[in-house]
Amino acid sequence: MxxxxxxxxxxxxxxxxxxxxxxxxxxxxxxxxxxxxxxxxxxxxxxxxxxxxxxxxxxxxxxxxxxxxxxxxxxxxxxxxxxxxxxxxxxxxxxxxxxxxxxxHDNDDQLESILIHLKPEERSLLLLRVIENYSFDEIGQIFEKPPATIRKRYERLKVKVKNLL
Amino acid sequence: MKDFDTFEKKLKEQYEQIESPNKQRVIQKISSHKDKKIRRLPTFAMICFGLLLSVATVGAMNFNGLTFFNKNASSVIEIETMTDEEMIPHHQADDISMKNRKLMDRLRKTIEPGKFLHFLDVEAYEQYGEPNLFHLHNFDTFRSFDYLPVDITARWTFPKTILEQYEFKEGRLTYDSPESSYEKMMEIVEQLKQQAHEQNQHYAVLEGELLSSVHSISLQYEYNEFPIIKLFNIDIQVINKGIKTNEDLSSFIKLNNVLETDAYYSEEQKKLLFVKETAEENYLISVWDPWTPVVPAENVSVQTFIEVAKIFHDL
The missing domain is CATH 1.10.1740 (Rna Polymerase Sigma Factor; Chain: A)
Known part of the structure; x- marks a missing residue:
């Protein structure tokens, strides 16, 4: 058998x-x-x-x-x-x-207002960096962009957020 | 919020509060999608198995399984015994094979090298309500390793003699069938059903072409010094993740520290299983004695199985 x-x-x-x-x-x-x-x-x-x-x-x-x-x-x-x-x-x-x-959900109006002013790509970058604590290399792999580009975008994003505060 | 740090903190807090209100419903939807896939499995299972192997009687199965870990403690291959439910289509396949055995043998003789036949018993389809699509093909047998295709010889250098006593006698290759989607399979089933009706036969066949890639290699080594005949069969099968079998695996015990990877041995079945891991593929290798379970007088020790396994592990 x-x-x-x-x-x-x-x-x-x-x-x-x-x-x-x-x-x-x-x-x-x-x-x-x-x-x-x-x-x-x-x-x-x-x-x-x-x-x-x-x-x-x-x-x-x-x-x-x-x-x-x-x-x-x-x-x-x-x-x-x-x-x-x-x-x-x-x-x-x-x-x-x-x-x-x-x-x-309960939220902070100011925070909400800032997030609305961000593009989806920017919100994503912010979340991966702030919440996930991903490196620029890792985010670059997700976005399929060079890490240097991601770094520059993040710096610009921080300025944008600061201006909205 | 006055600075970016506060913004970050608030963002984290709010992010934590986000919840999916319909989580369970969404998970159910995803699950129903994968359930659809698993319900299709028995048919495919039968397709693959029915074609390759001979009819076997299957007893009641107990659930058991074997997991092979490599030296890094990573699971390489899992073998599971089919559940009774999973065996149902296989029982049906057995019945169909028994019924059509002579016909299938006759059809096999007409198959050219490199080809296979889809075979559908339309009566059985109507009886069971599930299509049992078989692949009929012939083994590619060889008696010299010179016959082996280049991609096999590049990977494996099989010995002509093992343990100084056992000589290579015969080998056989099986080739992969082309992968096919469920929808494509059903198209073939419908085509065969119509063909059977037109030809007023209870079955129909359709030719297909095997791939050139080798799915499994079986080697037989024989010690033949009359009146003693002893055999070792070596089956080498490409397994990427896991397999299911109708074998009762409960008699297998783990052999520790005999090979670099895990090995299991069944004294009852006179079979040793181990995994060979390479960069390209994982292989499940069975070393078994086809005689001993039938003729228990000629006993071969587990140590001999281990010695044979080491030879093929180190190739």
Missing amino acids: QPKIMTMTNEKFLIREMDELIEAYYDKIYKYCFSLLRNTYDAEDAVQEVFIKAMKYGKLASIENPNAWLYKVSYFHCLNKIKRKKLKSFIPFIEQETTTAVFD
Whole structure:
């Protein structure tokens, strides 16, 4: 009798990895997407899409830094979402989606006002630097830009924030 | 807020407060997406297995598994026994193979080297409500290592003799089938179903082309000094992460410090399993004695299995 061995069950492991990934990173990615999109509905939709993308990628175990990888996917996903929204706003006679430009939580008005004045790219840079404490090298990898460029942008961003204070 | 430091502090505080109000619902949505994928697995599982291996009877399975760690304590490969539920499509596949055994043997003889046949039993499809798409192919057998393709010889230099007694007798290669999506598989199933109806047959076949990449290598070494015949089979299989098997793995025990990577041995099955890790691929290597479980009189010690395993581990 010859034993049956099947070799295609990476998906079983993928699903286990996915559960671990969702457990570990859901909140982080939601907060990040929410900060970029400024809207609960869009943020939850984005998180869902990001994790489904991760699942389709199918090589989760080989990702060295899942945190940065998920931020990168989330960043580009959210930017695309924002761009699509902007495009829609130029199409006449179509009811525009309403974007809640305020947090759904208790917040500081001044802080909120500053964040609204920042572009999504700037908000993302701020979060990765301030919240995640990422180096310019790491942020550069996420944004696919040289670290020196990121450093300059961050310095300009700090000046912009200071002027808004 | 008067300065950037205060702004940073406030930002952190507010960031911490952000919560996803519908978190559980979103997680459920993601989960339903991955559940869709796993529900498809049994069909694919059968596809892959049915084609390669002969019919086997499967008993009740206990859950167990083996995890192979490398010297850095990282998990390299996991082997799990299929659950009873996962075995259902395999039982169906067994029944279909039994029913069509002679037909399949006949069809195999028509397959040209480098090709395989998709085989669908339409009656079984209607009976089970799930398509059981088989791949039929022939093993590529060889009796000299000179026959092996260059990419194999570049990676492996197999010995003609092991333990000074066992001579290489025969080997066989299996090649990878092209990867196919679920949707593509279902297209083939529908095509075969229609073809079977048009030809008024209970089955239909469609030719496919195997890839040139080798999926597994089996080698047989024989000690033949009449009346004693002893054999060692070495199976080398590319496994990137894990496999499932219908074997009961509960009889395997871990052998500590015999190889650089983990090894497991089953006295009952006379089989030693270990993993060879390379920069390109991970290989699961089985060293087993096909005779001993059947003819227990000729016992080969675990130490002999370890010696054989070391030879292939160090290649």
